[in-house]
Amino acid sequence: MSSTVTYTVSGMSCGHCEKSISEEVSGLAGVTAVAADAKAGTVTVSSEAPLDEDEVRAAIDEAGYELTGRAA
Template sequence: MSEQSTWQVTGMTCGHCAASVSEEIREIPGVEDVQVTVETGAVVVTSAAPLERSAVDAAVAEAGYTLV
């Protein structure tokens, strides 16, 4: 059964920002889907198991943004 978690990311302003964040989060093992809403900074992640905040934080930082 899949898990869904919502994270808040600051600094995104466009579709390219969303694509960068999505691409990095998709590299976390077990991630099945990533939906980013640039206007609110919401990132909804569907994964095979609950994600560690540290893994999401590292992926978001790699994309150049900040996890709230």
């Protein structure tokens, strides 16, 4: 069962930020696509199955940003 979730992220301000987050989150097992949007402050993650939010949070933290929640 595939899953797509959009998270809100604080600290993103440019294309470099988007790339850093995309690279870290793409490394998680099962992730099929990542779309970071600095302007909107969101990261949309598609995966083969629902991901553990703590794993996504850890990947975003590793990139130097903070997952602040799920977008509405």
